[in-house]
Amino acid sequence: xxxxxxxxxxxxxxxxxxxxxxxxxxxxxxxxxxxxxxxxxxxxxxxxxxxxxxxxxxxxxxxxxxxxxxxxxxxxxxxxxxxxxxxxxxxxxxxxxxxxxxxxxxxxxxxxxxxxxxxxxxxxxxxxxxxxxxxxxxxxxxxxxxxxxxxxxxxxxxxxxxxxxxxxxxxxxxxxxxxxxxxxxxxxxxxxxxxxxxxxxxxxxxxxxxxxxxxxxxxxxxxxxxxxxxxxxxxxxxxxxxxxxxxxxxxxxxxxxxxxxxxxxxxxxxxxxxxxxxxxxxxxxxxxxxxxxxxxxxxxxxxxxxxxxxxxxxxxxxxxxxxxxxxxxxxxxxxxxxxxxxxxxxxxxxxxxxxxxxxxxxxxxxxxxxxxxxxxxxxxxxxxxxxxxxxxxxxxxxxxxxxxxxxxxxxxxxxxxxxxxxxxxxxxxxxxxxxxxxxxxxxxxxxxxxxxxxxxxxxxxxxxxxxxxxxxxxxxxxxxxxxxxxxxxxxxxxxxxxxxxxxx
Ligand SMILES: *Cc1c(COP(=O)(O)O)cnc(C)c1O
Numbered sequence: 164x165x166x167x168x169x170x171x172x173x174x175x176x177x178x179x180x181x182x183x184x185x186x187x188x189x190x191x192x193x194x195x196x197x198x199x200x201x202x203x204x205x206x207x208x209x210x211x212x213x214x215x216x217x218x219x220x221x222x223x224x225x226x227x228x229x230x231x232x233x234x235x236x237x238x239x240x241x242x243x244x245x246x247x248x249x250x251x252x253x254x255x256x257x258x259x260x261x262x263x264x265x266x267x268x269x270x271x272x273x274x275x276x277x278x279x280x281x282x283x284x285x286x287x288x289x290x291x292x293x294x295x296x297x298x299x300x301x302x303x304x305x306x307x308x309x310x311x312x313x314x315x316x317x318x319x320x321x322x323x324x325x326x327x328x329x330x331x332x333x334x335x336x337x338x339x340x341x342x343x344x345x346x347x348x349x350x351x352x353x354x355x356x357x358x359x360x361x362x363x364x365x366x367x368x369x370x371x372x373x374x375x376x377x378x379x380x381x382x383x384x385x386x387x388x389x390x391x392x393x394x395x396x397x398x399x400x401x402x403x404x405x406x407x408x409x410x411x412x413x414x415x416x417x418x419x420x421x422x423x424x425x426x427x428x429x430x431x432x433x434x435x436x437x438x439x440x441x442x443x444x445x446x447x448x449x450x451x452x453x454x455x456x457x458x459x460x461x462x463x464x465x466x467x468x469x470x471x472x473x474x475x476x477x478x479x480x481x482x483x484x485x486x487x488x489x490x491x492x493x494x495x496x497x498x499x500x501x502x503x504x505x506x507x508x509x510x511x512x513x514x515x516x517x518x519x520x521x522x523x524x525x526x527x528x529x530x531x532x533x534x535x536x537x538x539x540x541x542x543x544x545x546x547x548x549x550x551x552x553x554x555x556x557x558x559x560x561x562x563x564x565x566x567x568x569x570x571x572x573x574x575x576x577x578x579x580x581x582x583x584x585x586x587x588x589x590x591x592x593x594x595x596x597x598x599x600x601x602x603x604x605x606x607x608x609x610x611x612x613x614x615x616x617x618x619x620x621x622x623x624x625x626x627x628x629x630x631x632x633x634x635x636x637x638x639x640x641x642x643x644x645x646x647x648x649x650x651x652x653x654x655x656x657x658x659x660x661x662x663x664x665x666x667x
Contacts, residue, residue, distance in 0.1 A: 194284075200240045204244050207252075214262065265636075271490060275547055292525045302323055306319075314475030333508075360384055365389055367390070421449050425453075426458030426471055432591035441473050441476030458487070464562050488548070564644075591638050592637040613626050
């Protein structure tokens with residue numbers, strides 16, 4: 164009986180179809196057919212999805228998942244792609260349409276998509292040279308290029324990460340470990356947090372990204388370590404209040420270790436005063452991290468690059484190419500001004516990057532990565548993009564977006580039906596529908612507008628709260644978006660608002 168079973172398996176393996184799904188020289192035809200079919204699904208997404216969202220409710224969508232049985236594989240790609248189309252592509256959010264104006268999702272450029280084909284098939288892992296070879300040097304060259312755009316010299320270094328939250332975490336990790344080693348003679352990597360760590364304090368603006376709180380908590384400092392500084396009328400960190408807060412914490416016996424400035428806030432797209440904050444970081448000997456997850460796009464623009472002046476003062480910087488460089492998710496990087504600081508986190512694994520290894524002979528990016536070992540070659544997407552389009556073309560897209568956003572801001576401001584909270588250095592506008600004669604609760608009206616437009620699928624807006632009040636939010640990241648698109652969106656918002664008020 165047992166012999167017969169073994170034989171059956173052996174016979175199976177000699178069958179031509181047994182290995183047909185493995186990627187190797189013998190399946191090149193299958194590979195091409197599958198990629199072509201997948202590409203056609205993408206084409207039909209572009210042709211068929213004319214609204215940013217289908218409007219389907221979670222309940223209706225979930226119901227379709229009940230029939231899926233993983234124990235019964237589908238017969239071919241045709242049925243597979245049909246299923247994926249029904250469950251996913253048909254309802255997927257279309258970031259490339261101007262009517263998608265919600266979150267920080269940029270439309271992507273084609274060279275990066277072509278790179279994706281290579282990235283996943285060749286499947287290099289960026290942790291060590293023996294798993295990536297040229298990939299390691301391409302990543303390093305892009306890091307050096309980004310460092311040079313920031314204004315860092317050749318002492319800079321960095322690593323691609325999965326996103327801005329992860330890059331920000333590296334910034335706070337280095338800040339924490341650097342402070343402890345330099346000023347307390349304490350090695351956190353080896354010995355854990357010292358007692359003083361409960362008094363470590365990190366200064367951010369009250370519009371900084373929430374990942375700072377999460378990261379402080381993950382780093383064992385607690386959210387209590389985060390001191391939020393009030394912002395000015397354009398929602399930028401107030402440097403005078405920052406200095407007062409640093410002094411106050413010192414008086415309380417706490418230990419300021421770092422300032423995180425935001426270059427491009429998620430809610431307003433404005434820049435904290437980087438030069439003033441950098442000066443304070445120098446004066447009080449604090450680690451200076453700049454979260455340029457969003458604002459890094461200004462590095463591409465000759466016209467608006469000046470808005471980032473002072474970024475070169477940072478000890479470390481977060482850049483999200485998947486926010487502002489038209490790259491598909493994921494593509495982000497963490498940079499440090501002085502590469503020696505990365506030694507604070509270096510760990511030697513005997514099987515990957517042993518201590519005795521000569522890193523000139525065998526470089527290893529894993530020395531710079533905290534939360535990833537096996538790591539995608541995302542850098543190739545940016546390589547394709549910059550080599551084919553150049554910084555100039557990307558910069559022209561960025562300029563167009565900024566100019567559209569400014570025109571949109573003026574349009575909202577001049578329209579009596581709306582109230583705009585602030586102009587933006589980049590492309591985020593926070594406002595609400597609020598005609599002078601409206602008696603309805605403005606928070607309720609605007610909540611209704613957002614939800615109604617979402618489930619119509621016609622327009623996807625974001626929202627945020629400012630002083631507990633609900634506001635609508637535009638994030639303009641698409642160079643294709645015209646001022647006519649904006650006008651159309653604003654008209655739809657007004658109509659929706661009027662409907663709500665009428666039905667009360
Ligand atoms: C989006 C964003 C982040 C987080 O980046 P992810 O790539 O989403 O992890 C951090 N900071 C700012 C200012 C952001 O806008």
